[in-house]
Amino acid sequence: MSYAYYPGCSLESSSAAYDVSVRAVTQRLGIELKELDDWNCCGATEYFAQDKLTACSVIARNLALVEPRDSQLVAPCAACFLNLKKTDHLMADDPQLAGKINQALAAGGLSYQAGRVLVRHLLDVIYTDVGEESVRQQVVRPLTGLRVAPYYGCQIVRPYNGFDNSEHPTKLDELFGWLGAEVVNYPVKTHCCGGHMTQISEPQAYELIRRLLQSAADNGADVILCMCPMCQLNLDAYQRAVNNHFHAGFKIPIVFFTQMVGVAFGIEPSRLGIGKEIVPVEPVLRSKLQAASA
Amino acid sequence: MITMASDRRALTFQDDVIAETPDGERLRHCMQCGSCGGSCPNGPDMDHTPRALFALIAAGQRDKVLSSNTQWCCVSCYACTSRCPQSIPVTDVMYSLKRISLRAGLAGGTDAPALARTFTGLLDKYGRSFEFGLASRYYLFNKPLSMLKMGPLGLSMFTRGRMSLVPTRIRQLGQLQAIIQKARDLGGEA
Numbered sequence: 512m513s514y515a516y517y518p519g520c521s522l523e524s525s526s527a528a529y530d531v532s533v534r535a536v537t538q539r540l541g542i543e544l545k546e547l548d549d550w551n552c553c554g555a556t557e558y559f560a561q562d563k564l565t566a567c568s569v570i571a572r573n574l575a576l577v578e579p580r581d582s583q584l585v586a587p588c589a590a591c592f593l594n595l596k597k598t599d600h601l602m603a604d605d606p607q608l609a610g611k612i613n614q615a616l617a618a619g620g621l622s623y624q625a626g627r628v629l630v631r632h633l634l635d636v637i638y639t640d641v642g643e644e645s646v647r648q649q650v651v652r653p654l655t656g657l658r659v660a661p662y663y664g665c666q667i668v669r670p671y672n673g674f675d676n677s678e679h680p681t682k683l684d685e686l687f688g689w690l691g692a693e694v695v696n697y698p699v700k701t702h703c704c705g706g707h708m709t710q711i712s713e714p715q716a717y718e719l720i721r722r723l724l725q726s727a728a729d730n731g732a733d734v735i736l737c738m739c740p741m742c743q744l745n746l747d748a749y750q751r752a753v754n755n756h757f758h759a760g761f762k763i764p765i766v767f768f769t770q771m772v773g774v775a776f777g778i779e780p781s782r783l784g785i786g787k788e789i790v791p792v793e794p795v796l797r798s799k800l801q802a803a804s805a
Numbered sequence: 806m807i808t809m810a811s812d813r814r815a816l817t818f819q820d821d822v823i824a825e826t827p828d829g830e831r832l833r834h835c836m837q838c839g840s841c842g843g844s845c846p847n848g849p850d851m852d853h854t855p856r857a858l859f860a861l862i863a864a865g866q867r868d869k870v871l872s873s874n875t876q877w878c879c880v881s882c883y884a885c886t887s888r889c890p891q892s893i894p895v896t897d898v899m900y901s902l903k904r905i906s907l908r909a910g911l912a913g914g915t916d917a918p919a920l921a922r923t924f925t926g927l928l929d930k931y932g933r934s935f936e937f938g939l940a941s942r943y944y945l946f947n948k949p950l951s952m953l954k955m956g957p958l959g960l961s962m963f964t965r966g967r968m969s970l971v972p973t974r975i976r977q978l979g980q981l982q983a984i985i986q987k988a989r990d991l992g993g994e995a
C-alpha cells in the first residue's frame with residue numbers, strides 16, 4: 512500500500528506529535544507514505560474568505576505535484592483534507608473554473624485534471640484499506656480500561672468525506688474497539704471546536720470548547736482523541752483559559768488518535784510525540800493501562 | 806448561469822451572490838426552514854441567522870447583508886451545508902459574502918479579515934503557514950493587549966517544541982508566487 516502524503520503546515524510545528532505518530536503507525540501497518548515534494552500551505556479557511564480562484568490555485572498546485580505513478584493522496588489534517596478534496600470537486604463540477612485554475616497553474620509550468628488524484632483521510636485508509644484483522648494483529652498492549660472519547664470534529668466528516676456518516680460517524684469508534692479501548696459515546700462528537708475563533712473572539716470560542724470538554728467529562732472520558740490539529744490545539748492549549756473563564760476544573764488530555772494507536776501497538780511514547788500535549792496524558796495512561804494489566 | 810459584465814447592472818444582489826458561489830443557484834430554493842441557524846455553533850452570536858440573511862438577500866438588502874457579522878461568525882464547520890434539506894451550499898454562500906463584503910469595503914466589527922490577510926500574506930511570502938509569525942503579527946497589530954495573555958500559552962507551546970520561531974520556505978517559491986499572481990490577474994473571483 513503506497514500513497515502520496517501531504518502533512519500540512521501544522522504537522523511541522525504545533526502538531527508535530529501528529530506527524531511523528533502518523534509515520535510510526537503507518538510504518539507498522541505496512542502503509543508507505545511518500546511525502547509530496549515541496550508541497551505548499553492549503554490556505555486553511557483564510558484564502559477562500561478573500562479570493563476563490565487564488566484559494567483553489569494554491570491548493571491545486573499540491574494536487575498537480577502528485578507524481579503520475581501515484582493516484583491517492585493522504586492528508587491527516589482536517590482543513591488540508593477538506594481543501595484538497597473540495598478543490599478537486601469544484602474543478603470537476605465547473606469546467607470554466609477548472610480552466611482558470613489551470614491557466615494559473617500553467618504560470619508555474621503545472622497542470623491538474625480533476626479526478627486524477629483521490630484524496631483520502633488517514634482514518635479511512637487504516638479502516639478500509641488495512642482493515643480490522645491487520646490492525647488487531649499489531650496490538651501488543653490493548654487499551655483495556657482506557658475510556659476514550661473519539662472526536663470527529665467537522666471538516667473530515669462534512670461534506671465530502673465519502674467514508675463515514677456526517678451526522679453519526681463511527682469509524683474512529685470502531686477502530687478503538689479493535690484496540691481494546693472502552694469507547695465513550697457522547698453527543699457532541701461532530702460538533703465544532705470553533706476553529707480560528709480562539710484568535711478572533713475568545714468568549715465565543717471558549718464556550719464551544721467548554722461544551723466539548725463538558726460532554727466528554729460527563730460521560731467519563733479519560734482522553735479525547737483528535738483527528739485535526741486545530742481541534743487538538745483548541746481543546747489542549749486553551750483548556751487552562753477555558754477553566755479560568757468558566758471557573759471550571761477540566762483536566763482532560765487531548766491526543767491525536769494515531770498516538771493512542773501507537774501505544775496499543777507497543778511503540779515507544781517518545782516516537783509518538785507523547786509529552787508534547789499541554790495537559791499530560793502519561794499519568795492517565797500509567798494509571799489506567801497498568802491497572803488493567805495488574 | 807453565465808452573465809456578461811455589461812448585464813450586471815440589471816441583476817439583483819441575489820444574482821451577484823449566486824454568481825459568486827459554486828452551485829449558488831440552490832440559494833433560490835431556500836424555504837426558510839432554519840435548519841442552518843439551528844445547526845450553527847455560532848448562531849447565537851450572529852446579527853442574523855443564515856436563514857434570516859437569505860431572506861435579506863432575496864429582498865435585495867445588500868448593505869445590511871454585507872455589513873452583517875453573520876458571515877464572519879462562520880468558521881466553516883459545514884453543519885448547515887450537510888443538513889440543508891434544499892442542498893444549499895450554505896458555507897460557500899458565507900465565503901461568497903465574506904469576499905463580496907471585503908470588496909465592497911463593508912466588512913466591519915470583526916478581526917476575522919485581519920487574521921485572514923495576515924495568514925495569506927505569510928503563505929504568499931513563504932509558501933507555508935508560519936504560526937509564530939501569524940500570532941505575533943496579528944496580535945500586535947489587532948489586539949496588542951491580548952498579547953500579554955497569550956504569552957504563557959506561547960511559551961508552553963515553545964518549550965514543548967510546538968512553535969518554531971523561524972519560518973519554513975518552500976523551494977520553488979517563485980513557481981507558487983507566479984501561480985498566485987496569475988490567479989489574481991485572472992480576476993481573482995472566478
